[in-house]
Amino acid sequence: MESRRDVFQAIADPTRRAILTLLAVQALTPGAIADNFKSSRQTISKHIQILTECELLKPEQTGREIYYHINAKKMNEVADFIEPFRRLWDERFNQLEAVMKKYKTKQ
Amino acid sequence: MEQKTKIHAEDGKQELAITREFDLPLELLFKAYVEPDIVEQWMGTKVLKLESKKHGSYQFETTDPRGNKHRFNGAIHEFAPNRKITRTFEMENTPFGVQLEVYEFEKVTDDTSRLKMHVIYESVAQRDQLLKLPFAQGINMAHDRLQQAASELK
Numbered sequence: 290m291e292s293r294r295d296v297f298q299a300i301a302d303p304t305r306r307a308i309l310t311l312l313a314v315q316a317l318t319p320g321a322i323a324d325n326f327k328s329s330r331q332t333i334s335k336h337i338q339i340l341t342e343c344e345l346l347k348p349e350q351t352g353r354e355i356y357y358h359i360n361a362k363k364m365n366e367v368a369d370f371i372e373p374f375r376r377l378w379d380e381r382f383n384q385l386e387a388v389m390k391k392y393k394t395k396q
Numbered sequence: 397m398e399q400k401t402k403i404h405a406e407d408g409k410q411e412l413a414i415t416r417e418f419d420l421p422l423e424l425l426f427k428a429y430v431e432p433d434i435v436e437q438w439m440g441t442k443v444l445k446l447e448s449k450k451h452g453s454y455q456f457e458t459t460d461p462r463g464n465k466h467r468f469n470g471a472i473h474e475f476a477p478n479r480k481i482t483r484t485f486e487m488e489n490t491p492f493g494v495q496l497e498v499y500e501f502e503k504v505t506d507d508t509s510r511l512k513m514h515v516i517y518e519s520v521a522q523r524d525q526l527l528k529l530p531f532a533q534g535i536n537m538a539h540d541r542l543q544q545a546a547s548e549l550k
Contacts, residue, residue: 313528371403371405371527373530374403374526374527374528374529374530375399375401375402375403376530377530378401378403378414378416379399379400379401379416381438381439382400382401382416382418382511383400384437384438384439384440385418385425385428385438386418386419386420387438388428388434388437388438389418389420389424389425389427389428389434389438390419390420392424392427392434393420393424
């Protein structure tokens with residue numbers, strides 16, 4: 290069965306997120322991407338395919354090799370990228386609130 | 397449910413805004429940024445120095461789970477009690493540069509308040525890098541766990 294190609298579903302997978310992080314630094318060939326993982330090349334190739342279908346990656350032919358690039362525009366549309374940052378601040382502020390509530394009752 | 401903490405980061409800009417409403421009176425919210433022992437409690441950091449006044453400076457130190465120490469410092473440019481703090485922020489020994497932070501404190505009701513943080517980075521690239529940092533750390537943590545699980549299988 291063909292699964293839905295949803296961007297959020299695509300980045301929910303840790304391997305696919307790791308691929309995106311790798312490619313954020315530089316464009317790589319599928320072989321070079323797979324070298325970073327213990328999974329088989331076929332498995333990594335499937336992940337690359339899903340990311341490409343979601344337009345998070347763009348393939349570019351350079352000579353005989355295909356290099357995968359991050360599609361920055363699409364990535365920026367993915368608000369989920371900012372979510373861990375937001376959660377970090379949310380937790381920090383929750384802590385502030387908890388500390389000050391305790392402080393208030395001590396007074 | 398509406399999110400309490402909101403981040404507004406426009407594409408291609410070197411700034412961002414963070415807003416949060418607190419279930420605290422304005423004075424208590426402001427105090428959380430001024431009293432060193434209180435800052436230590438909620439930030440989970442050691443306050444080495446905190447001079448809450450115009451032209452004052454601060455330095456904090458945190459220890460990560462691996463035992464590494466990280467220091468942060470900055471200078472306070474404006475200090476208006478219960479209203480506003482403008483300061484710089486820098487993570488020592490990192491390539492992230494210096495950021496300018498403008499904190500605005502507002503009373504909403506007698507028991508609630510709002511904080512607006514406006515953060516300006518040296519470049520768009522630096523802002524984006526910092527935004528992605530918790531995301532990247534999440535991935536590293538997932539990798540560490542995978543590696544640990546894999547080594548236990550051996």
